Amino acid sequence: MAKSAVTIVDIARELGISKTTVSDALIGSGRVSEATRQKTLLVAQRMGYVSNRAARLLRRSQTGALGLYIPGHVRNLSFYMEFAFGAADESALHDLDLTLIGRGVGSKRRSGPPQVDGLIAVDPLDGDPVLESLLGSDLPVVTVGRILDETQSHPLAVIEIDHYSMATALLEALRAAGGRRPVLLASDEKFSSSYTVDVSRAYADWCSGSGIEPVVIPLSVTPTDQELTATVQRIAAQNDVDALVSVAQGLAGRAAPVLQSMGRRLGKDFHLGSLVGDPATELRNPLIHAVDLRPREFGHEAVNFMREIISGQASETGRRNHRATLTAG
Amino acid sequence: MAKSAVTIVDIARELGISKTTVSDALIGSGRVSEATRQKTLLVAQRMGYVSNRAARLLRRSQTGALGLYIPGHVRNLSFYMEFAFGAADESALHDLDLTLIGRGVGSKRRSGPPQVDGLIAVDPLDGDPVLESLLGSDLPVVTVGRILDETQSHPLAVIEIDHYSMATALLEALRAAGGRRPVLLASDEKFSSSYTVDVSRAYADWCSGSGIEPVVIPLSVTPTDQELTATVQRIAAQNDVDALVSVAQGLAGRAAPVLQSMGRRLGKDFHLGSLVGDPATELRNPLIHAVDLRPREFGHEAVNFMREIISGQASETGRRNHRATLTAG
DNA sequence: TTGAAAGCGCTACCAC
């Protein structure tokens, strides 16, 4: 608890100057002479001075924290975890705290919106009560992916990946490898975000552009092995199907052994694509074409976008893109 | 940006009383009459009052936030994600923020330890620089799992699962199902926590108590499919082996199709156990015996333990257990 | 049972 008891007043006394000057020297406002500035910094360091965050924030009326909201249903997908810690790291780098917002926020006991300077909401889903309660505050918000609800009135900034292009590129890569008849393993209706909309559209457009009949198979984002196996077997049983593209993270990787046990040779007569490459099972598997969303960097960028919004450098309703990559496959 | 501009002064003016009284009423110090207290609470709520965290901190040297640290190498295991959000929910319930601590904390730019009232460190690993820097502050710390380093001098509270008993129970369950010769799929040395130590010991003891030769195969916690497949095939090729117990989350689930492709019939002539049941692939698979760590509830309990420590109800060096369960298998 | 006032450490706004 013992905060470093040394304050700017102590430094001022030590140097025989005023605390105002010390403050200016420390901040680097350029008001003080370089000589006193250096002297002050030296003494500050020697005395082990650490700026009291609470006091600074109280003065500046900021909280020094960003809020991160991740919807519940998808939390065991590592993308979100990676994103979260990317965001935490970048926040820490800029002396911001990153506050995890659980579903408790919408509840009764909570005394109001979380104490943050801005909110980052990942994969915002229409009708999510926590999200709505968050949007009710007048904090700046960056959503990672778009909110689909047109009637949404809160000003929002959006950072997203061009999933349409990535999905198209993935389908092209699969075709180049020999996969001419890909089936889309889509998410079920419970998880309908701008991401799923974009990749579905990309798939539909690509199919129609290629004169191919689209086949979309819905599946839970976190299916049991039984569900997944049954679905994959059903798909692969169709003789003309020679490729499978998964919308949800990790399902291509889990489908691989199922297909192999059916005698399919991956990379030869059957091709797998993952639109959200799982780090361990898909991105590092040369037999799977996967999109690397670079979630950690994504987290960095979301935080920096928010920082720019807070500081007024970026618009509260700005749009920004994050670049994903395609593994060699 | 517009913080809820309403302060205790506003409330005081509204009610025609002093801000001291408002403060006392809100805090519930028992100094004011119940009548004014109720009135004050009502008005505060109506005006949308939210206590300013910075001001409170400046005055009381408390932050109203807890810090959560999760080491980097294991973050794509859903256990940690579930734990984190369990902690976030429980924190929110008690009007605390939960701050994610990234590796940025140990870095130079950061102006000191994170602004929290206490730290929860999950699976603390010896020699982790971030952890060390965290322990350097004199905040109360709850570790989830023990720190193995004996020389650690910082007073620590520990909450953990009795992994020894759970592992033993799992081995017994496998034996009851017919698995008499289990191999332990252990983590490699990079991930050596009290958890891995405990389950290794349980395995060794169980084997020696059963007159069975222990076989421990090290593997990365997040192996590629190739690594996992090769390892599992090598293990299963030994004719006397009829069971596999995985130390890392999800590996039993991923091993299942490998074994099936080798002709093993799960639950009949081969048995799988997971010491950290993965929600989607293992806990819901009746062919796999799995330990459910109940990570969400674990997060709740860690937070509540910390709350008790902060409030002085629990010792700073206390020990506490969290109950895990075994799936039917 | 309530109020007045001090002051946490800092930065912004004045003066000099």
Next chain:
DNA sequence: GTGGTAGCGCTTTCAA
């Protein structure tokens, strides 16, 4: 180029 002073919103004495 530097210093004095006010005050951010809150809790905590000390008085009434």
